[in-house]
Structure formats: structure tokens, C-alpha cells
Amino acid sequence: MQPTMDEEPFRQDDLIVRPVRPWTPGVHALLASLPLHGFDAAPKPDGFDDVWERVTYLPGATGDLGDCAEMRSKQILQSAARLLRRYHHSSALVLRDLTVAWPWQLPPRLPSEVICHGDFAPYNVVLNDGEVIGIIDFEAAHPGPRIWDLAYAVYRWAPLSSSVAVEGLDSLATQIQRARLFVDAYGLPVSERSSLPAGIIERLEALLAFMEREAARGIERYRRNLQDGHDRIYREDIAYITKWSPEIVAGLRN
Template identity: 75%
Template structure:
């Protein structure tokens, strides 16, 4: 998610520069803590002031599922899930201390198990040789449960959506198959799998509420999202996941 102060990120030599926001100190504290604890797949924080923030550039390919064949590959899918698990395990070491000392763009969720990335989607990772090697854009980071972050990641990577027009991902069976690959690589326990569709629905409902609240505050990005019908897509996907919940759970636990 971009800052509400306007404009998007841009590259300046080996740095990524974007407008600073109220949550910038928390994001930079998170990035610094990750590197202190040995997690090397995130940008280094490179300072911020009242106007701009800077982080290091991560080399690699970026893109979404529909425009990047390698991002659709099973190697990318498995490595993305494994990297998310590694990120969660690392952020769990300091999640509670960061949660208590910083503001975040998205509301904190209970229990505070990790610092959720908040938008772990194909467009927010970098790819090298078909493997997901880094995570970018931590602007939506916030404290919460692992499942909260994992649910949104599955929604984006499967993707669990009724409007998918990508060959090989446009059926429920294919989406459930990709979901199973992702959660297997993440290491989600069998006991937790049956709750995944409900958590995805709850996560999307929370996203809708956030978008509508920010649009009502006059934040242009979210006003534009609503004008473009993003809320309609999320509502359709919520209905789709609810309708197919039994089949999804069967495919993940059977």
C-alpha cells in the first residue's frame, strides 16, 4: 500500500524512496530488527525524515501472476510460502515489543504472534531464477496472528478468486491445488487448515472496512479504489469463498 501523503515509490540509485507516513518509524524499526536477527530477504532501512523514507533496493524481477509466467510457477509458489514462514518465525522474536512501541497503517489484530507483512502478494516479492528471494513494500505491516497474514497470502497466490482469467488458475480445483502447495510449504498444521476459508473471508471483510473508512476520510487512493470497483471484486470473492468453503477445506485436509 502506498503512503497517504501522495505519490508512489521510485528508485534512486540503490535506494527506493517514497513519501514518509505516520507508520514509517515502525516499518524501519521492523526492517532493522529483521536484519539484526539474520533475516536477509528484506530491504535495509536507509533513513527517513518528515518528507521521505528510504530503503535499499532488492534486485530481482517483480510482477503479478497475470503478467509474469515465472511468478505463476510452482517453484515461485513454494519458495514464497517458505519465505513467508521464515519471515514470520523471525518477526515473532520481537513482535510484541514492536507492537507496543510503534504505530501501524493497518489495525493491530489479536493475538500478536508476528508482525504481519499485510500484503504478501506476488507484486510484493522479488524473483531470481524462478525463486522468490525477497519481500518488498512493508507499508501495510501490522501486529497480528500468523493465520491473518497467511490467509491474505493464500488469497493472492492461489488465487482464491471467482474472476481469475489466467489459464490453469481459473478453476476452483486448480486454486485449491495451489493453496495446498502453499500451505504445505509454509508448514500449516492439519488442525489449522479447516479454518482457512473463514479467516480469508474475515481478512477481506476487514480490508473492505479499512478501504471504506479511509475513503470517507478523503484519502484519494482509497476513493479511487472504490470508484474503480475494487470493493465489488472483494465482495464477489467473499461470496465465492463462502460458497466453496466445504470443497476448499476438503481439498486442504483430505
């Protein structure tokens, strides 16, 4: 059976199976190379054919910020940032050694310092014993600057959004505090933090353009996203971050 472009991944014993995409070879090359450079917190590739790809299942808890108090804890937030830093260190070495110009779902960006995860959000990590111990779903991986990946991670983990429906995370002060904890744990130099709000805005604008382009191509997932108002939320968040950018920068630096 030929899968559709909207087919969801599913678990099969100790594997996660999803349809093959044009970027699958690059993602599998990345996942195969990460352990060679000291990173063992990602799925291992288990091959692909003309229809399906398979990666190993990472055991542990998954969810989003609204699912449980543990996911919103300081310990989880900081361990996520530290794991992202480890991933960036290893993926920079993978990128250095790449000999094939693989196609990626998202366009590479310059300067290409690391292979960005592309969607490092709470719903794409695995928890165990109060720590983030794994990263999943590398479909959006692509070469780019580390700040490009970090900006989107901060946006999702703080979360810097005007439409947060999670109790305790809906105030700007709390969001800035969590953003500060994240960049501190990641180890982002203070001198680089002023550019973070602008980086988030640019990343969201790129996401909007991608969604609209894919919807125009007839990809049902993105057509549904637009119908459900995801684009409106991102535009509201762009306005929110733009408005409060001086306060965000001050909170990240001071």
C-alpha cells in the first residue's frame, strides 16, 4: 500500500515506521552519524525502502507543556537545553563530515554551523526520571546556524506566545524567566542574546511561508493547519514578541 503525504508515523514493535520522503536519506545519514560523534540520545536508523522508513523507538514519556506538571518543571526545561547543546555539538561534526548534498525538508540556511533539529519542542523529546533523555522526529532537520534552532526552541519551551492556555505559563514575566533558564542552561553567551527575539520572529516568518507553500501544493496537513488558524497564532506571536522584544532582551541579558 502506498502511503499518502499525510500518513502519520506508527509504532511497530521496537521501531517507528513512517512514509519515505525525499529527505529520508539525509535524515538517516544524520541519525547514523550522531553516535559516531558522541550523541546517543536520538533514534537509530533501521533502513528504508521505496515506501517506508524505520527508526528505533526511544522508550520514555512524551507529551507537551500542558500535559503534566513535570513537563513544565525547571529540571526538564534545563535538561532539554543541555541536550540541545549536546546535539548541536555533535551535529556540527556530522555536518563537517558530510560528503553528500542531501535534500532536506526545510531549506538550509547560512551560515551552516550545525544540522538544526528544526522542531526542538516539548512534544519532540523523551523524558525519564525527571530528565530529557532523548530527541525524536528529525523530519525537519536541516543545516543552519545554531541560533536558528535555538530561537525556535526558546519560542516553544518558554513559551513566548500570547495564546498560551497552560496555567502558570501565560504571563510574560514567567515566559521570560523560562527563556532565561533555557539559554543559561544551553550556554548561550550573553553577547549573543540580544538577537534572539529577532531570530524567533524570522523563524516564525519562515514557518508561515513554508506552511502556505505546502498548503498551496495541496498537502492536506498544512491546509488543515491554515484552516485551524495556526497561521493566525504565529502572526499574533510575531506581534507579541515584537512588542515585548526590549523586555525579553533585558530579561535574557540581566
